[in-house]
Amino acid sequence: VLKVRLIPALLLREGRCIKTVRFGAARDTGHPVTAARVYDAQGADELLFLDISATREARAPLFDIIGQTAEQCFMPLAVGGGVRTLADIRQLLQSGADKVAINTAAVECPRLIEEAAASYGQQCVMVSIDARKLAPGRYEVVTHSATHRTGLDVVEWARRMAASGAGELLITAVDRDGTMDGYDLELVRAVADAVTVPVIAAGGCGTLEHLVSGIRLGHASAVAAASIFHFTDQSVIKAKSYMKVAGIDVRTI
């Protein structure tokens, strides 16, 4: 039976790991290669690596750091940030990424998703959607690290991306990022129930119970978390044993 995935997220800026609050104020959390090694040893199911300044600085992803990180882990590695072209995707895959997360470029050029899926297979195309709450039940897609509005409805956009060839959707609640107040379950559930591809919940995880509710109430296939591992004494090992006791089928090492 397929296990529920727990995915630590590493945000990269200027070659260091950082953690933001609502995509703004950031704290340094260490070196990416060290962090990847620790998560691998603890049995993380996958690693999500997002270069959050690449799009704003209009530059390509940091291929060398991604390569060094990939050297340290024998688990799937999803990489995003600044992915704009098929050439970027190819270079990331060659650097050791297994999947590529595409966010802003999917909005600016939706065809990129179809082309990426046709060339590299749906399984390595992850579309990352940053969502800002407008009103209860209404969410807008935002891009460029949540600095640009798009006017797009999140659920409609998620459906369109899944139909275009996204193999997976990463849904981040911008208003919850770094707050540790819990996932936006209404958002995650609305998307997860609307698409047939797996959905990863992100943004807001602050307790181990949040991981459980992301799956059980948010209907997500996987949960991503960052602050809880950086700023509390919770580890991937503790998180998985908590989820297991709560009745969620996770892989333990």
Add this chain to the structure above:
Amino acid sequence: VILVVDYGLGNLRSVAKALEAAGGDPRVSGDAADVRQAERIVLPGQGAFRDCMARLDASGLREALVEEVREKGKPFLGICLGLQVLAESSEEGGLHAGLGWYPARVNRLRPEEPTLKLPHIGWNDITFSVPTPLARGLKQRPIFYFDHSYHFDPDDPALVAATSDYGGPFCAAIQQDNVFATQFHPEKSQETGLRLLGNFLDWDP
């Protein structure tokens, strides 16, 4: 030499790196001459079925693989698409011919429970159907990482070395003579995967 066949698609470094960690000294090449020099051959898999076949055909790799693996019997490990291309055909993106080493087709997964998502992404347990040296040192139901929407469906059940389940059983690995091939990704499956790769390096079929 352990040769990781490079057909120009996907993440080969992770396969080479995992083989190194498992104690091997792999080389990555798309040159048919290197396939002929190799002692063991690994065909990794990412990308679309049709593109993969087109590249195997265009580069002379198809013939080299037949000679070295099927005729000379060199140990062979296929991973994911490297398993699927051994079939006669695949329905991924239209109907496309494969290498046709085995009577089998590659079909889309159709889980019986409609709520199950596709692709099948994540860690799932497998059950070996036959005793195999590739399973040495693994747990009873080892857990590996999968990421696919299509699966290898052989006519002859004796070809199946392991099964997994996603809204119904499907073929997770095959074995025949010197060929072992997996739908899952051992190179992405941490300790369990490295052990299987180590077993492949020691395998003397």
